[in-house]
Amino acid sequence: MKNFSFKVDEIREQFPALSKTVNGLPAAFLDGPGGTQVPRRVVEKINDYLYYRNANSHGVFKTSVESDNLYWQAREVYADFLNCSPEEVAFGANTSSNNFKLALGLVRTMKPGDEVLITDIDHEGNRSPWRTLEDFGIVVKSVKINTDTITLDFEDFKSKLSDKTKVFAVNWAANSCGTITDVKKFIDEAHKVGAITVVDAVHYAPHRPIDVKAIDTDVLLCSAYKFFGPHFGIMYVKKSVGDQIRTVRVMADDNTEAPFKFETGTPAMELAAGSAEAVEFIADIGRTHEEFFLDRLTGLEGRRRFVVAGMMAIDEYEEGLALQLRKELSAMPGVKVFGPEEGHPRTSTVSFNIEGIHSNEIARFLAERGLFVWDGDYYAIETITNVLGLEPSGGLVRIGLAPYNIQSEIDRVIQAVRDFIESKK
Template sequence: MHRIASEIEIRSHFPALTRTMNDRPVAYFDGPGGTQVPREVGEAMTEYLYHHNANTHWAYPASKETDEALLAARATFADFLNAKPEEITFGANMTTLVFHLARSIGRQLEAGDEIVITDLDHHANIDPWRALEVEKGIRIKSVRFDTDTGQLDWAHLTDLLSNKVKVLAIGGASNALGTINDLKQATSLAHQVGAYVFVDAVHYAPHKLVDVQAIGCDFLACSPYKFYGPHLGVLFGKHELLEQLSVPKLLPAPNHNGERLETGTQNHEGIVGAAAAVNFLANLHPEPSLDRRLRLQLVFDTLHQRGHELISHLWDSLKNMNHVTVYGPSPEMPRTPTVSFTVDGFSSEEVTRRLSNEAIFTSHGDFYATTVVHKLGLSEEGLVRTGCACYTTQNEVDRLIEGVKHLNRIRP
């Protein structure tokens, strides 16, 4: 394993980790819904707001500083995704960006064209495409997944891809089950029939370093609030495609990439904070002279390995408990450190409420991966979801396991 900051050192950056409840330190397993934020991110945002706050493209210092901060943030996300700075677009969140992108791509499509989505996806990567079904007569087809293993049905995907397909919209990783999809393979299959590939990397990007060049996808979106940043969305689009796209925009607004997809005044402080989150991750590597992308790669590799060890233990312990059902791929398969389960006799909400009394914060429901929960045959109550982040410790995982064991003992 590469030497990066120790767990204790990492934790010291997160003020939220000093929170206690019922005299116990809070263990945050709610990262897949949004992670905690290191001090550096909050400080970058207040520094911007207190000392550089302005609108863009004017001839006075604070405005120039804002332009520079936004350019620096584009360069940071270019490193993060292995893209070019002009291929980066910022927006309110991933969902809003995908509605915008789908509407733009939809202008090029005709009734009878097809878009392939997947049953494994969050609805932010389903409903914006389904909107084109109603508005433009586009046909939407969805790839099945195996409910036992959480894997996409690749034969079904291959069957659905014909030359009528104009877009494949696929998730990098399932936010409900943790499955990591083979994006390179999916992109290659879709490109063979001439379709664009859009990747929802919201649950993927916090755990695997995105490489848009290696994947080969045309568009990809992620949300920095899932990887230690503020609430924001980031979209990558290949330069030449963004340039051609007929986007809904105001006439006087800048027409060059990536600003042409950014409607209205942006969340400058959020963008600055999001870049600070990427730099926080890169700086977990102790060698500042190394290139930022390389440091990110080394840090992600190490964190992924740590996460794998944590959830292997969690997975095995939950699997061995009677009356607990664990869903999704086993730890040996490509997956994120997100584990979902149900406990017989308790609603998912009840499980999370009782765990929170033990200062263990987990989330419940369908997490907008509504199709996944439906296909698993679960009620609207959905799943209990636990996710490991860079600050999660073995001790916290043990507390979580003990908490579920206790629930099992007092089962109604």
């Protein structure tokens, strides 16, 4: 790769939120895994819809026709984001809601005693919808994690998979500490027993390009508010699988086919417009950084090419900052950084705790310095609370990077954690 340089100033100037200050210090938004900040152009698209196009769908008049067109165009944009066709893209309130709808649809063709396999590395948004199926007599099993590395135990997965398994649900990246799982390896095994695979890409999507065909999953979910968009959920359903699913839907004639059969009620068209613009924002990052990734973009064309280049640029940039964070934090007395060994694929999310200290105290100390980080379990309850048993010490402190973060913010975090440790002596 040519000497990589990321045009971070150009990116930062598009985010009004970055002008915020706390106690005279610039706010550093290090809470990306909870939701990123939103660039001006995304908000403008939402406003434009509500000001000039607002209408319900399927009418014959101008604004309704425009709304329908815009909603479909958003599917086309996400088809490029995910590498699928627009008919395979369904929208909803958020990933958890999409997953509940999916689970309640799939259970209609299951019978008591059938099994669903979830994992201990997942957020509750990809566990609770499936756990709910226990009320219908479905047996829900969960794949263990290796507690030292916060990685999934493949042998445990294989031992729990059987021809009774109807669904296997797993995240691609863990919001607890950034572990990226080789989901393709798991999907291939799950398909051997005929299970439908559901990949939660909520934490993966803001950091790396997604190609649903390459991993061959049946379903994949992500949420636009994690990558510069509004609060909105996107669900890919492979055509051949979607056609077979009896969904929970309003009983009307115009929603019997995918993707409409996966959507309930009046769509949030303004949020579809904003979410599509978030992808265009990523594609523009790709346009200005494409030169660094030419060898990895062979065969890709149009918007898809720029989306992939944009995600590669984001990943490359964030990884440099995250590596420094992991190294420097791990070297501090009493600090433990959680997650896989160096070299294992991971996102730029760095989670840690300090021996004998409640994590909330650290997060508050950083917040006073304008460093916005998360603490607790962030709904990765199974991993952080039940398996690692970290609830009494407040779970973990999570620093999650986005492409608008800068070196000086990383330096401020490192200094603040050092000062915190010093203050406890």
